[in-house]
Amino acid sequence: MLTVYESGHPIDFTFADLMKYHGPEFPGGVAHGFTVMRHAFSILGDVERREVQVRTAFPGPGGRDAVEMVLRAVTDGRYVVDPELAATERGATLARYVWQFTWRERSVTLQIRDDGLVTDEFIALGAKPGRTDAENARLTVLKQEMTDRLLAREVGAAYEVVE
Template sequence: MAEEEPIEIGFPMVAAYHGQSALAMAAIVYQAQRAAFALLSPQAVPARRDISIVSGHPGPGVRDAFEVITRAVTRGAYVVDRSLPDARFVAGHAISYSFRITLGERTVEMALRPGVLPGRFFELVFTRDRTTEQERELSALKRAVARDVLAKEPDTLFTMRVS
């Protein structure tokens, strides 16, 4: 729910807002929000002003997907907490593929399931000084992951706890 009436935001709008640099993560967060709002507000369209986010992932695809749908970054209702304990898939990196989405008094804690992002994704993302060939491979992989994630039911991608 925007300021006065509901707005429908599909993934093409998220992708247009974000661009292509972190398309896989933008798709994952788009699906996370679909799953979270279905749990937190099954009977009504949630109001943006009532939503706050804690993200364990600092990336631009994550931030932009949350921002375009909830405006949480602009409203000061978005926090990155790299210490979240769940979905820590990359040893030696302070990054969690998990989120806490709060709507009013209820919160859903979400963690990306292992295997949603393939091992090669992490290898390429965390490779310094990628070659041109590796950049092309990573770009194609991001698009493939986004397609795969968007083709699945959102609740199959995450473990979720509501409190």
């Protein structure tokens, strides 16, 4: 469960809620958005949803849709995909999984932990042009496996704070 506030009223979201908004194509991206927001809000506190600014190096539509549903940040112009935020020193597999959330005077930057949540095979296959049907089927399996790994983690166990 993920809870934010609007004018002081709590609004709860589950991963299933976010998937209904996004659709079935990118469950891993939705899981990243859900997981990273849970962690960020555990640090920032009870955030007012329409006051949170989001910067990320993650360009995926699943993550974007998760943030939009919870924070309305895309619609309100508070969501920025910033390639400069990427942690390129971490390599192609992990570089773009960086998110920064700012609420009022508080800010937290989180990056994916380097412990197998995102695999090299997933990144390579996802970026491959002209995939075969068999490759698309494999990619679907990899997306679901990553989703399952992310959602199985406790708050704070998938992403870590960048100091």
